[in-house]
Amino acid sequence: MSTELPRKRDVPEEARRRAEFLRRELARHGRLYYVLDAPEIADDEYDALFAELRSLEERYPGLDSPDSPTKRVGGRPGERFEKVVLSVPMLSLDNALDMEGLDAFLQRTLHQGSEGYVCELKIDGLAVSLLYEDGVFVRGTTRGDGRIGEDVTANLRAIRSLPLRLSGDAGGRIEVRGEVLLERRQFAELNEEREELGEPLFANPRNAAAGSLRQLDPSVTAKRKLSIYLYSVVDPRSLGLSSQKDILLWLGSAGLPVQSAWEFCPDGPSVKAFVEQWREKRFTLPYATDGVVVKINDTEQWSGLGNTSHAPRWAVAFKYPPEEKITRLTDIIVSVGRTGAMTPVAVLEPVVISGSTVRRASLHNEDELRRKGIRIGDMVRVRKAGEIIPEVLGPVPGKRTGREREFMMPDRCPVCGTPAVRLEGEVALRCPNRASCPAQLREGLRHFASRGGMDIRGMGDKIVAQLIGKGLVRSLSDVYRLKRSDLETLERMGPKSAQNLVDAVEQSKDRPFAALLAALGIRFVGARGAEILAAAFRDVPGLLAASEGSLSAVEGIGPVMAASIRSFLDSGENRKLLGELSELGIRGALPASPEEEPVPDESSTLLAGMRIVFTGELDSMTRTEAEALAKAHGAACSSSVSGKTSLVVAGREAGSKLSKANALGVRVVNEEEFLEMIRSGRTS
Structure with missing residues (x-):
């Protein structure tokens, strides 16, 4: 039998068309994922397409093409940051999508004389390279396309867990690499906030980490509460390190964050044991992981095994399959958020997914519900997006009994009964009763008191719920009318705790104009937008007098945000609130004093041309x-x-x-x- 490989003319037309389709799709999804931070498909779906294309190219070498995604390391870098040529390319890892794939890697490397492996959990984040000179952090770059990254030094400095100076003896030039991530709680909170504002949700923690790190304003990155874990040194021999185990131990000794979930495994069976040990245990961690990275421990063997065009031969990423369960959707209820958004929520028969019990899942909006064809009573497929956010994928039509029923969004707010409205260009229905809808007031007060707003320490969710429930707060301004005797009527609130909260409320009066703007919950106005407005208009009177045109002319505001701000300011209830806050002595609501900041001459040309x-x-x-x-x-x-x-x-x-x-x-x-x-x- 001939072993000659198929030549170009021997490639079946069907295989050629399929390969061309896969290349187009993978290129499109690669751009969505790496450049636009807006993926349309889950990682496992992308991996399956990639594996199919690679299989075709291996079977038919005549399909080989230099522009194939299998020849690429990653997506091209974005256009907003300075480009940096990486000292050593940051390669991808080949995936093992099942135990057979892992076995193949182990057998191949054992034949090369491997003397053990290091297993590390694969973090769902954004790869970065950090440069330290004489122990001081001087530059950080993203992976970009693997050869050219983006300079995100200022944003990396905003990550509190990243040391700006290494511990111990760390002279000379040291380059280390790792993963920036958003932990589960921060990821969930960020998506909740985006859903309230009508912004597109992040698909997974990696997507969220990328969007957070690639912000032009480092203060926005800081507010996202990113974390980082390091796992490699670019030139380990310069530090006398000869194994991956030594590298991880050195990183920890230098004060760099290293995840604790790693282990030296002397042979293949212990590698498989590690994989099985963490299959369920990984859900107890505060961050999302989707697999295990297996590396040959001895770094001398790395150069011997070498690399392919896109990945090292001395490492592999075993990917856990996404966990998907079927359960019954027993009801659909409607929740009302801080901005009045009315969101359909699936009530599910409890089911354990990715280590926790899921009882509810957001259905986002009526259009999404209709697109998926979900009915009350359906058996539905459920999983966690990014192994964190419960998500209803769709119904199982074959399990329908005929007793399922369509869901219709109510035409009134389910909390206060106000007729719902749909603003032009929006999908979501909203309750317009911002002033007295208890649901909006509860969520609005939580936001108002948060650290990014008026920073009222001690006014947590339970306190907020009691203040609304007892009628002690019917407007945000009522917060500044609370007395200690009022607070002592709340559950688990003694005299000392009540006085502490009164003091915290009093201290919050001194928060600046930008903090008040962020606290008010104006749609589309976050911390960054609030700072821009405060710098441009200085105080409440200046902002009230601004036209929609002058608002949208401010760099960083734009027409959508300007219309939202003007709509908020035109509300009689909101003007009344601002007036009450001013009367109550809230610094941010008072006219700015002339000496508070330098007031430039509008005609000044002092710095013209600079x-x-x-x-x-x-x-x-x-x-x-x-x-x-x-x-x-x-x-x-x-x-x-x-x-x-x-x-x-x-x-x-x-x-x-x-x-x-x-x-x-x-x-x-x-x-x-x-x-x-x-x-x-x-x-x-």
Whole structure:
């Protein structure tokens, strides 16, 4: 029998058409996943398409093409950040989609004389490379396309668990790599907030981590509460490290976060035991994992085994299959959120998925419910998106009995009875009774008191529910009318706890205008939007007087947000609320005093023709406020340093932008020197 491989003309036309289709689909989904952070399909579906294409190309070498996704390391980098050529390419890992695939890897590497493996849980996050010089963190980049990444140094600095200086003896240049992630609780909270605002949901924690890390404003990244775990050193021999086990131990000793779920496994059976041990146990972790990375322990063998065009031969990623269960959907209820969004929620017969019992799952909106064809009484397929968010995939039509019934969204708010409305261009129904709907008030008060808003310590969910339930708070302004005697009537609230909460309410009165704007829950206005508004309009009177056109003209606002802000400000109830907050002495609701911040002459051309970059943490103002001040004096502001940059204003912990400015000979001043330029009217 001939063993000659099929030549190009021997490829069946059906296989050629299928391969072309798979390449187009994988390229499209790769762009959605890596560039736009908006995937349409789950990871396991993408993996199946990829595996099918690779199988076809291996079977028919005549299908080989340099533009095939199987030849690529990853998607191309986005366009918003400076590009960085990675010192060593960040390769992908081949997947083992079942135990047979894992067996094949183990057999192949055992034949190469492997003397053990290290198993680590595969984190569902965004790969990054970090550079330390003489122990100090100087630059961080994303994986990008595996060879060219994006400089996200400022955003990585916002991750609290990442040390800016290594522990111990860490001289010279050290490059380490790892994964940025969003833990389960933060992922769920972020998606709840986005659903309330009518924004598209993140499909999984990796997608959320990517969207959070690739923000132009590091303060937004900081509010997302990202985490990071490190797992490799680019040049381990320079540190005297000869095994993956040594690498992980060194990373931990240097003060870098390393996940505890790893183990040295001397042979194949112990690798399989680790995989089985964590199949269910992984759901007890605070972060999502979708598999196990198995690496040959001895780094000397890595170079001997080498790499393919896209992946090392000394490692493999075993992927757990997504867990999907069938249960009965017993009812559909409607929840009302902070912005009045009325959301259908599936009530399910309890079912254990990914380590926890699922009883309810959001159906998002009526259109989504209709698209999936879900009826009350259906047996439905359920899984957790990203192994975190319960998701109803659809009904099982073959199990229908004929007793199932269609669900219709109510035409009134189920909580307060107000007729529901659907705003132009929106899918969701909303309750417009923002002023007195108990559901909106409860969610609104939670948001108002949150750390990103008025930061009222001690006013948690249970306290909020009691304040609304007992009628002590019927408007957000009522918070500032609470007395200790009122609070002592609440469950588990003694005199000391009541006084602490009264004190916290009093302290919150001093929160600035931007914090109040964020706390009010204006649709589409988050922390970043609130800072932009505060910098542009300074106080409540200035904002009330702003037209929709002047709002949308502010960089970072735009027409959709402007219309939402103007709609909020035109409400008589909201104007009444702002007036009451002003009368109650809330600093953010009061007119700004002239000495509160420098007020530039609108006709000032002091900085005309200059291109200014702000970097690091400023003490007297936010970066948004600093940029607004510079622009008011005629400057243009940029997020990156180049030969065209005129001035860099460096705050505390300034990083790569400061280094680049020094390398290019760009003038650098500190915050006080910049403000003195404004005050004196002299730029030299």
